[in-house]
Amino acid sequence: MKDFKRLSQRQQHMLRFLQSYTQEQGYPPSIREIGEEVGIGSTSVVNYNLNRLVDAGYIERAGRVSRGLRLIADIPGSPAASKVVALPAVPRVPHVGLIAAGEPISLPEDIAHHIDEDDYIGLPQHMLGGLDESEVFALTVRGDSMIDAMIQDGDIVILRRQNTAENGEMVAAWLPEDGETTLKHFYREKERIRLQPANQAYQPILVHPSNCEIKGKVLSVLRSFR
Amino acid sequence: MKDFKRLSQRQQHMLRFLQSYTQEQGYPPSIREIGEEVGIGSTSVVNYNLNRLVDAGYIERAGRVSRGLRLIADIPGSPAASKVVALPAVPRVPHVGLIAAGEPISLPEDIAHHIDEDDYIGLPQHMLGGLDESEVFALTVRGDSMIDAMIQDGDIVILRRQNTAENGEMVAAWLPEDGETTLKHFYREKERIRLQPANQAYQPILVHPSNCEIKGKVLSVLRSFR
DNA sequence: TTGACGCTAAAACAAATGTTCGCTATACTT
DNA sequence: AAGTATAGCGAACATTTGTTTTAGCGTCAA
8 A cells, every 4th residue: 555644634634535425426526525525725725635646646637527536546444445356256247139240130129138137158258358347248149241250140249348449340239220239340431330241242231320339349259069 | 127128228328338437437427428428419418318317216416516427226237236146166178279270280389379378278168068177178270271160260169078070070180190180070981081171272181090080079169359 | 045845825717517498309198 | 280298409508617827834955
């Protein structure tokens, strides 16, 4: 731990307040709220001391962002400050159902449809690409539009949950207007998004960005025979 | 749990974003940030949907407070509030190196470079096909002779240790006379064995049974991107 | 003394951010 | 057809909130 006692009384007070406030409210306090708590009438003084705490490595600040405070070091005396480090040996990610990788199969529902069935699949962490298991989920592929990308019907794809994608990445995209989720290569073009299958037999899907919601990008693939 | 699927796409999206953003940043997103993420141009629409989420019991809002959002219900799939279930032991199978699936490559010693573990690789047991871990081992594929079978360079194949094979099965075969191990489809013909690649560009290997030692048959395949 | 430095103030400023208010559109109900 | 509820948009508005500026005070060393 850092040299907590090196800090002034005020700064210690501020740290404690930041920690407890954030825990209770779910969001960090504003500069003025901190000032009121600690007994500082001037925002600049609070600001000054916050920067001091940044220097000391206790917090991080997001510039020009309301309540952009983040505690990054444990402070003595507060129990729940530390994040849980000990993780279970086997990461388990939710297996949320099927995804169309061909003629858009109208799925029963959104991904979220299946998501609450706790259908979890254990994965070795080397397949998570260093990500936390909570960021990752799995889908079973239906259809053969991605065979040129070495993905066939029945494969399980592991995805990282994210809403954006880089060109060329393989993503699961939700098309609200069509009510379908599909697995394609992602390409952002001028005014539209191209979802490119990896199979000569299929045409790319061209949609407006507003009708394309990225659900995640493919991290790995997994297939069992028989 | 609440009826997550009852929510509109947007609302689900917002919830997920709130959860992930808060977790990543340490503080909740602003209305405009949510709007940008979800693709809403008007703050009032975000506001509207936030209030809807409040009604649905998913979040709480602090009036007139920047980023005054608080998630009060679990959202399926991603929550960090995951309950720990029983964790099975991780089967670990030996990762014994590279296998040629193309022009027989004389194995260099750069065995398992991208596998961080020593020689073992953790696997979920659903990829073991119900077998004991001691029966199973893993190989990294080199070459592209099996691309028509959806296996490409760099893939890791999981095999069951066995000395025989049925026609059509994908096996790892040791060719004593050539000092090579190769990954091919297995076919027993009259007086010889045909090791058939799954790539038009490659010729089958025809060998006498005495010069063909089956090491194992492929159970599953595993691939990571990037 | 003078000057550098740590700390505190107060006020003004600028940006971020929540709130409100018309207005439109669609679907469903009466 | 009129009415109502849901959903959405855009713009103006009002606060909140972070940033900056200027200044006062005390300590310590040169």
